[in-house]
Amino acid sequence: MARKIAGPEIERLIQLLGRLPGLGHRSARKAALALVKRRDELLLPLAAALGDAAEKLRECGNCGNIDTLDPCSICRDERRDRSLIVVVEEIGDLWALERAAVINSRYHVLGGHLSPLDGIGPDRLNIPKLIERARDPIVSEVLLALSSTVEGASTAHYLREALSSIEVSVSELAKGVPVGGELDYLDEGTLSAAIKSRRRM
Amino acid sequence: MQWSDEGLILSVRPHGETAAIVEVLTAKHGRHAGLVYGGRSRRMRPVLQTGNHVDVTWKARLADQLGHIAVELRRGYGAEAMSDAKALAGLSTITTMARLLPERDPAPNLYEITMFVLSFIDDPSVWPALYARWELSLLDELGFGLDLSQCASTGSNDNLIYVSPRSGRAVSASAGEPYRDKLLQLPSFIRDGNAAAGVTAQDLKDAFILAGHFLEARVLTPAGETLPDVRARMIELVTRGSDHLRQ
Numbered sequence: 001m002a003r004k005i006a007g008p009e010i011e012r013l014i015q016l017l018g019r020l021p022g023l024g025h026r027s028a029r030k031a032a033l034a035l036v037k038r039r040d041e042l043l044l045p046l047a048a049a050l051g052d053a054a055e056k057l058r059e060c061g062n063c064g065n066i067d068t069l070d071p072c073s074i075c076r077d078e079r080r081d082r083s084l085i086v087v088v089e090e091i092g093d094l095w096a097l098e099r100a101a102v103i104n105s106r107y108h109v110l111g112g113h114l115s116p117l118d119g120i121g122p123d124r125l126n127i128p129k130l131i132e133r134a135r136d137p138i139v140s141e142v143l144l145a146l147s148s149t150v151e152g153a154s155t156a157h158y159l160r161e162a163l164s165s166i167e168v169s170v171s172e173l174a175k176g177v178p179v180g181g182e183l184d185y186l187d188e189g190t191l192s193a194a195i196k197s198r199r200r201m
Numbered sequence: 202m203q204w205s206d207e208g209l210i211l212s213v214r215p216h217g218e219t220a221a222i223v224e225v226l227t228a229k230h231g232r233h234a235g236l237v238y239g240g241r242s243r244r245m246r247p248v249l250q251t252g253n254h255v256d257v258t259w260k261a262r263l264a265d266q267l268g269h270i271a272v273e274l275r276r277g278y279g280a281e282a283m284s285d286a287k288a289l290a291g292l293s294t295i296t297t298m299a300r301l302l303p304e305r306d307p308a309p310n311l312y313e314i315t316m317f318v319l320s321f322i323d324d325p326s327v328w329p330a331l332y333a334r335w336e337l338s339l340l341d342e343l344g345f346g347l348d349l350s351q352c353a354s355t356g357s358n359d360n361l362i363y364v365s366p367r368s369g370r371a372v373s374a375s376a377g378e379p380y381r382d383k384l385l386q387l388p389s390f391i392r393d394g395n396a397a398a399g400v401t402a403q404d405l406k407d408a409f410i411l412a413g414h415f416l417e418a419r420v421l422t423p424a425g426e427t428l429p430d431v432r433a434r435m436i437e438l439v440t441r442g443s444d445h446l447r448q
Contacts, residue, residue: 116431149279157286192280193280
């Protein structure tokens, strides 16, 4: 039986940290030790930040993003292109696009993808609000930035159909060779998609 | 314990941060699951797409353990179907419905039929009819096959156009006439086994109603389940946009 190395509070802290992605039990112990050792500069500010976040975080009623404001900071930003809505599956995808700073638009977070296996149908996704937003005359394009997986593609086809009665152009991300990708190492599916979407130079 | 086989990926679930539990319909070992190390890696994600045809090597210390699976891609049906809504719906429906098969119970005939249907998945004039027949083969494999060889009432095998929703046996036009509103339609392509030629949109609808009725009544309802939404969506897509089919 493993020996307990500290009191129940620290054990609980280690246990909870160990549930975070990227941290196993050993890494969680290291993180807990770092927090305990740097109580004033790390532990207390982190506890306060976690408390603040837990208290103030809410889902944006417009796009489904998570923020302390509702509508979120992105929806409030007047400098963003209001004619384009980028549809993503999860908030992590929105963050990835924002991190890359490649598009200056507004987003719509679906909250997942269609999955027959998990019984996730259209009613479980944030689709009605997307349709409502797309009806706004100022919106001219909806970009479906969904995963290049069977489930992501099924969701994209469903959304394209759901948006077909609205006068907006529906686009999707290109599929093909990633930057730094060597053809020799690419799977057949990616190669096939790249060949299909080849373009004249 | 170790075996190698070919199979069709039915589902992929993340396990921890790097691995995945993959379920495969194999040719000789039935529906079988296993852990794929590094199954969530960039290298493996394209391979582990639902509907892909793969080579599988399963290893475990004991036969009843989950075991580990090594997977190599044979044909990426998932990626091939992604740009085609109908094909994708067909692929998703097959992989969802195939999960009705019991685990680790070999179904080599159904596997062969499954791969045959998938080989036509890029041809919308053929695969919907093949899929309709596949559902009846699935019923057969599950032990609830229909008897379409002769009329349940008269014993004749002439002009069989109905199926009894209770017994699952064919009924001839003359014997079924008084009960026509209560009987299910038996499309000719199901009866004659010719899935490629002259299949109308109405034939397809009738075939899906026929198979759907028995799948629900004999397999799903007793288990407290219903037909998956993806099947309804597939049927809507293939029967609505059936310009290639005779109306």
